[in-house]
Amino acid sequence: MQLTLLISLLMTFFTGTSTGGYKPGDVAVDFKLKNVDGKMVSLSDFKSAKGYIVIFTCNHCPYAKMYEDRIIALQDKYGKAGFPVIAINPNDPAAEPDDSFDMMKKRAKEKGFKFPYLFDDGQKIFPVYGATRTPHVFLLDKNRVVKYIGAIDDNPQDAAAVKSKYLEDAISAIQQGKDIIPNVTKALGCSIKVKKA
Amino acid sequence: MRLFNALVILFLSFQLVFAQRESHIKVYDEFDAFAREILNAPSDSLTVINFWATWCKPCVKELPYFQKLHLSHPEIRVIMVSLDKKSDADGRLTDFLVKHGYTFSTLLLADSRATEWIDKVNPEWSGAIPATLVKRRDGFDFYEQDFESYEQLSHTLGL
Structure with a gap:
């Protein structure tokens, strides 16, 4: 019994922390995930992209909801500039029914998402990236090199009170060929929901 | 002496009123005040600090284990x-x-x-909740995870 506990504890550690995830400078893996329109989407589909705003986010999490309109605004602002938003729901619907594929389709329609909202079916991609929460941003350059990891900005509750737009600053830095400071930030978020064995 | 007694009674009754007021949840607007009064306040006893929210399902699920811990281990x-x-x-x-019916000590940050401030709680924390910080006399342990049972929690604490 104690051994089982220890093993489950260790498992939680390895899956729950970002030890296996990317750091700035790593090359991120491409993926092929199902979009809410039923089509499969990969980063390589965006032929003229100068970078990719990969955001692990979901329906149910209040922090994800607080950022929903800001994510829509990011696509409006940066999609044209060659930095498409690619949203990925990493949660297992068995653990969080609000994040089922059907509920994703519903939400994308309600809010009129103009970016892919992909389902990490089987939860294979988020652990490779090292996402631990929603929302969790990974900004990649055109070669899929990870340039920035973390928060969109410094105030989930109040968009009007934001002082540092970390993600937008990071995109500007890429556009201007400058160093990104900071290139990792933290934020409160909902843990990624994994079905318990 | 009677004056002294009267003062003591007055003082005690103030305390009583104050204690009732304290049943309201204390709100910390500034992390630094929370750090000073709670997080980094010196204490001889084992301190377990859990970060949660009422809307967070895995957080809510593990609350009974913390309540049981609170009741079973007043130390x-x-x-x-x-x-x-x-x-x-x-x-x-x-x-x-x-x-x-939760009676554990609750505050709102x-x-x-x-x-x-996430790094100031613990550098290992990515920011996902639930998260639990265990403060021992000789240092901190940090768990960015939820506990699946009271046994797992108490085992983790070495009880």
């Missing part, structure tokens, strides 16, 4: 830090605690600058 300080909205302190959060 341990169990401090539950709610990250609910500030406006929920006297409404939703209090209602929730009353409804479930309302400092929205989490990007700045």
Whole structure:
């Protein structure tokens, strides 16, 4: 019994922390995930992209909801500039029914998402990236090199009170060929929901 | 001497009123005040600080284990830090605690600058909740995970 506990504890550690995830400078893996329109989407589909705003986010999490309109605004602002938003729901619907594929389709329609909202079916991609929460941003350059990891900005509750737009600053830095400071930030978020064995 | 007694009684009755007031959930607008009074306050006893919110399902699921810990081990300080909205302190959060009969110590941390304070709680924390910080006399242990049973929690604490 104690051994089982220890093993489950260790498992939680390895899956729950970002030890296996990317750091700035790593090359991120491409993926092929199902979009809410039923089509499969990969980063390589965006032929003229100068970078990719990969955001692990979901329906149910209040922090994800607080950022929903800001994510829509990011696509409006940066999609044209060659930095498409690619949203990925990493949660297992068995653990969080609000994040089922059907509920994703519903939400994308309600809010009129103009970016892919992909389902990490089987939860294979988020652990490779090292996402631990929603929302969790990974900004990649055109070669899929990870340039920035973390928060969109410094105030989930109040968009009007934001002082540092970390993600937008990071995109500007890429556009201007400058160093990104900071290139990792933290934020409160909902843990990624994994079905318990 | 009678004056002294009267003063003592006056003092005690103030304390009583004050203690009743304290049943309201204390809201920390500034992380630094929370750090000073709770997180980094010196204590000889084992302190367990859990970060949660009423809307967070895995957090809510593990609350009974912390309540049991609080009741079974009065020598341990169990401090539950709610990250609910500030406006929920006297409404939703209090209602929730009353409804479930939770008597552990609860406060609400309302400092929205989490990007700045997450590392100050613990550098290992990515920011996902639930998360639990265990403060021992000789240092900290940090768990960015939920506990699946009281046994797992107490085992982790070495009880």
